[in-house]
Each structure stands twice: as structure tokens, then as C-alpha cells.
Amino acid sequence: MDSSTRKRLSSITSKVIMALAGLFLVVFLVVHLGINLLLLADDGGRAFSAAAEFMGTNPVIRVFEVVLFGGFLLHMAFGVMVSFQNRASRPVRYQHKNRSETSPLSRYMFHSGIIVFIFLVLHFIDYYFIKIGLVAPPAGIAPHDFYHRSLVLFANKGYSGVYLISFLFLGFHLNHAVQAAFQTIGLNHSKYMDAIKVGSTLYAIVVAGGFMVIPFWFILFR
Amino acid sequence: MNFTLKIWRQKNATDKGGLVTYNVENISPDSSFFEMLDVLNQQLIAKGEDPVSFDHDCREGICGTCSLYINGRPHGPLKGTTTCQLHMRSFRNGETIFVEPWRCGAFPVIKDLIVDRSAFDKIIQAGGYVSVNSGGIPDANTIPVPKSDADASFDAAACIGCGACVASCPNASAMLFVSAKVSHLALLPQGRVEAERRVQNMVAAMDSLGFGNCSNTYACEAECPKEITVANIARMNREFLAAKLFAEKEKQISFSL
Ligand code: SF4
Ligand code: FES
Numbered sequence: 293m294d295s296s297t298r299k300r301l302s303s304i305t306s307k308v309i310m311a312l313a314g315l316f317l318v319v320f321l322v323v324h325l326g327i328n329l330l331l332l333a334d335d336g337g338r339a340f341s342a343a344a345e346f347m348g349t350n351p352v353i354r355v356f357e358v359v360l361f362g363g364f365l366l367h368m369a370f371g372v373m374v375s376f377q378n379r380a381s382r383p384v385r386y387q388h389k390n391r392s393e394t395s396p397l398s399r400y401m402f403h404s405g406i407i408v409f410i411f412l413v414l415h416f417i418d419y420y421f422i423k424i425g426l427v428a429p430p431a432g433i434a435p436h437d438f439y440h441r442s443l444v445l446f447a448n449k450g451y452s453g454v455y456l457i458s459f460l461f462l463g464f465h466l467n468h469a470v471q472a473a474f475q476t477i478g479l480n481h482s483k484y485m486d487a488i489k490v491g492s493t494l495y496a497i498v499v500a501g502g503f504m505v506i507p508f509w510f511i512l513f514r
Numbered sequence: 515m516n517f518t519l520k521i522w523r524q525k526n527a528t529d530k531g532g533l534v535t536y537n538v539e540n541i542s543p544d545s546s547f548f549e550m551l552d553v554l555n556q557q558l559i560a561k562g563e564d565p566v567s568f569d570h571d572c573r574e575g576i577c578g579t580c581s582l583y584i585n586g587r588p589h590g591p592l593k594g595t596t597t598c599q600l601h602m603r604s605f606r607n608g609e610t611i612f613v614e615p616w617r618c619g620a621f622p623v624i625k626d627l628i629v630d631r632s633a634f635d636k637i638i639q640a641g642g643y644v645s646v647n648s649g650g651i652p653d654a655n656t657i658p659v660p661k662s663d664a665d666a667s668f669d670a671a672a673c674i675g676c677g678a679c680v681a682s683c684p685n686a687s688a689m690l691f692v693s694a695k696v697s698h699l700a701l702l703p704q705g706r707v708e709a710e711r712r713v714q715n716m717v718a719a720m721d722s723l724g725f726g727n728c729s730n731t732y733a734c735e736a737e738c739p740k741e742i743t744v745a746n747i748a749r750m751n752r753e754f755l756a757a758k759l760f761a762e763k764e765k766q767i768s769f770s771l
Contacts, residue, residue: 380724381685392586
């Protein structure tokens, strides 16, 4: 190994870090979805607010919030780095569009990732920055009142539209991502790989679909 | 059959190059893709033009010399087939066929459709071998190998090093090729001895040569003429991680006079 090969983190190591950070986010999404679905309870937001309160104050969760941000940052930083290296590896491109059969939308992971990232920025401005006091909450809503904040946002058709599109792309991203993460960390087995692929798709449908139910619910029933 | 060909022509490694349109007529549906190109080249020679350069050797699908990115797919439209085993009956009469060289920074074009694939040789040199002579043919069953390992190793060893995996990959990654070589040796007792060192050195060589990173699109598996599976990539990742994390330090012996 000469010095030029040692400077760069190995491609496999980079991807394993990305995959592990991604799998952590996959677990986080389930927790977040579980709490969001409490918005649908017909209790004037009591259950949802209690959950938000718990997430906002429990010390274990506070620590995990830092881990979570770290996970997002790692996943995005490595995603961008790997994508740029990938583009650079084919300086002269083909004239004819590639027609090789690939895992659905797997070649657009960077693009779907960017859309999810944009949503994440909006989400931060709408919730997190208000919570930590960086952004003033809209009139009449307390900084910690996520329930009414959500009602106001989902009442806005434009916001709901952006939200729906973002989660559609998150679904595409997850459909490929979950099974790909298993493959990257080496968990490909002749007996289980088909189940992992089906599980990946089911997970994507349940999570993306679960989040998307919320604006529809607000549009139809509130 | 008649075809319109759009072929990448490039005088040498530094020339910019571009697609040139040619027409060929009265091609037998049973002629191979290369025989069709031979007909074209005869026409070009008769006109005093430079014939199209392309790589080929065995023309029977075993050497891995042929390449060609045909209508957006390495080795053309047939699954599990090299370009030399592709016949014109796989195309529609009158079809326009795009023919391009493999595209990857690590595979620079030498002329027309020929690329320099010595990057693969460098990866092999980094560890794709067994260092010691493994001796004569042992008696049957003196070295037992589980059937599943023998099968997987043999399947991986079928890789002919053509580079179609790199050519089809949206990231120009060489993971399928390298994983085939790593797997084929790591699964057998004779190759196991150096497995940890091998996987680290071969991956380091691959990374240093400028191939892209695998993003699991599996285009390689779909296009590999030897149908090498991506399970090999997962095996290589496992081997690599295990070696990086758990390989014992090798004792350094220094000689002094
Ligand atoms: S893995 Fe398949 S496509 Fe890649 S070099 Fe080997 S035979 Fe060719
Ligand atoms: S020419 Fe040998 S494999 Fe095609």
C-alpha cells in the first residue's frame, strides 16, 4: 500500500459507515412516525403533546438527539462524498443512455436524498429552530406547542403538498436503501436476501405511507 | 439484414473522438456482431479508410477480451453473453445500433473501441493469487471442501475479467470483478491462508485506481456475461470488514547483517 492509497478512506469503509448511519435513521423514522400518528387521535392533542414533551425532556432521548444529528450528518456527508467520487470515476460519459436493468430508482439515491434533505431543512425551520428559540413561533402558538403548530401547517395546502412529495421520495429512497445497507455490511444470504428485499419495500411503504396519511387525514377530516 | 451503425471513432488516446454513422447491408441474421463489423471494416479498407479498431480474441466467450457498449448495454442486449457470442438476429432489421467503448476513468480509450484495462491487472497483482506453489494434484478428498463453497468458488472463478461490470455501473465501480476474484480464492483452503491480506490489498488497489463506489444498483450483475452474482460483493465486504477489524498484526521481521 503506498501513501496515496492510504490517504483516502476505503470505499467499503465509507459505505459501511453510510449504511450503519442509515440503518440508525431507519429505526429513528419508526419512532418519529409512531409519535406523529398520535396527531390523528381525537383528544385535542393530549397524547401527541405528552409524547413530544417526553421526547423533549427525557435525558436518554436528549443524548440520542445528538447521536441522531450525528447520524444524519455522517450519512449526508458520506453520501455526498461517495456521489462525487462516483461522478468523477467516469469523466467521459456515454452517448447512448444506459439501459442496464437496475434495482428500482437506485441510481437516483443522491437525487431523492437531496429532496429529503430540503424537507429536513424546512422541518428544522418549522419545528426545531422554533423550539430552541432561533425562529419566532407564529402568532398565538407557544414555542413548545407542536400540536397546534402542526395543525396550522397541515391546514396549509402548499405545505401539505411539499410534505407529501418529500415523503414519496423518502419512500423511493428507503425502498432501495434498506436492502442495500444489508448488502453493504455483508449480510447477503441465499436464504434470506429475498425476504430482506421484500422487507425493505414493505418498510418503505409503511413508513412513507404512514407519514403521508397525516396530511390526508387533516385535509379530509379536519 | 441492414443496419445503421453509430460507432465511436477516436484516433488515439488524446483525440477527442465522436460518433460516426455507417451503413451495412445484406448482413446474415446468423452472422456474429464481430462478423458484421468485419464486413464494415472490409468496406472501409476498400474505400481506403481506417478500419474500426475493436478488441477480440477467442470469439467463443471465454477470454474476456471483447467489449463494446451496444445500445446502452455492455456486450449488447443478450443476458449472460459476451459480444463475440452475440448474433445479428438479436437486432431488428433496419435498427440503428450505437457502439461505444467501455467508459471509466480507469479504462482510458486507446483507439476507437479499444480501452486499456490494465487497471484490472494491477488489482490482480495486488493479491489475486496464491503465493505458494500448491503442489501437484492431491488425492481426491485429501483436502475436503464443503460443496456449497466449492460451487460458489467455481461460479466466482468464471469471471473472465472483461470489465462489463464497470462499464454498466452508474458509478464505474469495479466491485463485482474484485469480489469475484476475492471470493474465488477465499472460499478454498489454499486461498484462505492469505485471505485477510488479499482482500485489503486488492480493495486498496481498486480504490487507488479511480473506480467508483458501489451503490448497489446491481447493474453489474444484470450485465455480467458470466452471471457473477452480487452475493460476491457482500462476501467481499464481510471479508474486508473482518480483516480490517480482527486480523492479527503480522510480526515484522527485520534482518540485519
Ligand atoms: S464480474 Fe462479470 S462483467 Fe465483471 S469482469 Fe468478471 S466476467 Fe466481466
Ligand atoms: S473474444 Fe474472447 S470472450 Fe469475446
